[in-house]
Amino acid sequence: MFATAKAIQHRDPAAHSLLEVLLTYSGLHALAWHRFSHQLYQHRFYLAAGISAHLAKKITGIEIHPGARIGRHLFIDHGAGVVIGETAIVGDNVTILHGVTLGSRHITKGRRHPIVGNNVLIGANAQILGPITIHDNAKIGAGAVVLHDVAAGHTAVGVPAQAQPQQPTKIVQLAQN
Template sequence: MATPRLEPRLEAVPEASDLWAQLRRAAEQASRDEPDLASQMNAVILSHGNLGAALSFQIARKLGDAELGAMTVREVCLAAFEVDPGIVAAAEADLQAVEERDPAIRSLLQPFLYFKGFQALQGWRVAHWLWLEGRETLALHFQSRISELFQVDIHPGAQVGSGLFLDHGTGIVIGETAVVGDEVSMLHAVTLGGTGAGRGDRHPKIGKGVLLGAGAKVLGNIVVGDYAKVASGSVVLKPVPAGCTVAGVPARLVNCPTDATPARTMDHTLADIVYDFVI
């Protein structure tokens, strides 16, 4: 089915979002501080009426290529946002998550323009919409481009919540039947994968507010409970109780309960006592 050519109605209606206002102010300041970037700030942010319009432009200028031009990518994004406004709402929650959890950022301009994790996630959200619409080939094209550009490989069939923070992004892999809850934080090289060649429901289910440290591998159709913490470099092969911390290869329980909101605090430290059993 051909992509409908929509008039960019998202351009016409200003948006009152505080985050959008913050993003515009940051772009205006950047234009003054770095005149060489003024045209970029205008094209990507300042010429648009709301976050959805700017986001569609940003995704298109990143994912467009010789096979699928930027204009076509933008039309796909606009169609997705028109049918499902929740995509833009999720992007706003993701942007808020970066602002709250990443001490390195100076303004919202950085994640919106430059952070691979945020950009890959927003491209994936459009790919997921395509997947649900039955347009699997185009969805997989988006996945391939996102993987090539950002080194973040999320299958369009996965289910991913909002308010996510993909810190650095490089090397993150999320399989087709994985489920990731709201407010999750994960660092680079996290894998949510299977344990073999079997088909069906074969990937992890990650609860709300979970923190997945750098290089953590969660494998198989297992549940990591809400507000759990998986330490960097761990290999998790069995379910993790809600509110618990696990670490090691294979992962062992370290502490229960853990920090109440690990994905928000981004606290990667571990308790001194390690229980002597494998989960």
């Protein structure tokens, strides 16, 4: 968790110190609690895992099902209202803003939640629904409702979301007076 805290500090311009991240970031606390709940779930202590996840949700405002698989260095920024479903898989170095749902569209057995690749940014209140894949280096815009796969390096925006290739970032230098 220490490495995750350092990764968060590096990615969040509002983080003033590593100690601040460790003590005050609810996304980091939810992730640490999820790691414990997930271990219980992996060992088939489903009730204990569920109770643990429920307590984490009450304390952090972030709901991560103990069955969800979470990669390294997840950053849940301003995490209130984040929901990550049971069969969701989240890759490494993913950033999730508040109000995001990685949810299901069907009540069936098997994989019913999204797979999120590495280095993905998911904007506030985005809803990513169903057994779809958000490939590496994709961006999901705030408020988007994503119902289909998003290709690597694409940005998805809108309701329902439409994906477009990302444009190279242009650096504009303003003249100083």
